[in-house]
Amino acid sequence: MRLTDFRALTFDCYGTLIDWERGITAALAPLVERAGKPLTRDEVLEAHARHESQQQRYTPEMPYSDLLAVVFRRLAEEWGVHAAASEAAAYGQSVKQWPAFPDSASTLQYLKKYFKLVVLSNVDNESFAHSNAKLQVDFDAVITAEDVGSYKPARRNFDYMLDLLPSLGVRKDEVLHVADSQFHDLQPCSELGLRSCWIYRRFEQRGFGATVRTMGEPAVEFKWTSMAQLVKAHHEELSKG
Template identity: 45%
Template sequence: MDLTEFQALSFDCYGTLIDWETGIAAVLSPWAREQGLSLSDEELLLAYGTQEASVEAEKPFRLYPDVLATAFRRVGAELGREVTDEWAQRLGASVPDWPAFPDSADALARLAAHYRLIILSNVHRDGFAGSNRWLRGDFAAIITAEDVGAYKPAENHFRALDDTLGSLGVEREGLLHVAQSLFHDHVPARREGLPSAWINRRHDRPGWGATPQPSGEFGYDLEFGSMGEFADAVEKAFQ
């Protein structure tokens, strides 16, 4: 694949640019200790990821803080423990505090020298605005779940993406989708006929973490272990 042929990159944000697993675990782990549960971060994230995906499918018009709080309460019910309103709201309000991966901001700045950058995210506008304090990204467009009234892997984000490409003067063939989640992004990218690059952030860890196992056919054209590796490959291609 010739990376110099693309005009724009669309990004999943949480899991790809923002370390959402660390952010979620920072709330789930102290709650579990308070409840006397001897569960690892990985076990908590696995339980959480399934519940979040279910809430997003059932209640697509809910804002992401409500999704987080509801999924947390369901995790508690599954584990036989109470999640108080205080704990649920703590997770719901935590998105702006989730850290960026150390290489994300630098990689975005390097990629912006060659492409238009687009965010395609399953959060709300205020949540992403908070995250972009860490990313400092120069984005040509930002498409959130709040904008489209649904959560990936539903098609809504990708219909909005098609409209956005037209307004930016970018051909669909000139777009590469870049994401970590096979479930949320590479399944729909395959369905939509979009080329994609997998940022395999969990390459050194087993299991799925907070991202559910993909439930449909997926594929990807390129694989990198980090955004830094991807940006290196792009710069090499343009040189």
């Protein structure tokens, strides 16, 4: 199988294109400093993943910025820290400041020349608009949790995307889903028979970071540690003809 076999790339955004772990830890730093015990970066991210996934399951229609405010309050309770409502609300808005990975914008601009590009993201539309400005590319379609009314890994998010693709002139077998998260993306893709590419951003780190731990490793068609490697592989395919 070759990258040039596909006509569309669908992307998870946060963790794949936007460095959400860096954004999360920076925005939570003041809260962590007030915690009753020292917390490692991984402990912070794993606690965040646990509360976030639980809240997404119980309130699937809650906008992501509001959901993050709830996660902030749950973390404060767990760590025994008093947190003002204004702090929780500010954390909910912090997505707008989360940075892109250094290779995201340039690689997306390259891929735009060869593929339809679609985002399937677990955020609200306003938050994504700020992230999109950092990615510097016009996606052919943007699908958020706010649009669908649920959060990945719910199957309906992927069904929504697959139902939309024919309007772009793309079939399911012409799509490659590109993502970092096994829990949110790669496992559902495996279950749906949707081909996928793992951008393994955490290859030099232990654990699952800001995503829920999964059992085993889902099968994927491609695996790289950066978007730049994906682009390099595509360029090599073109050069070989």
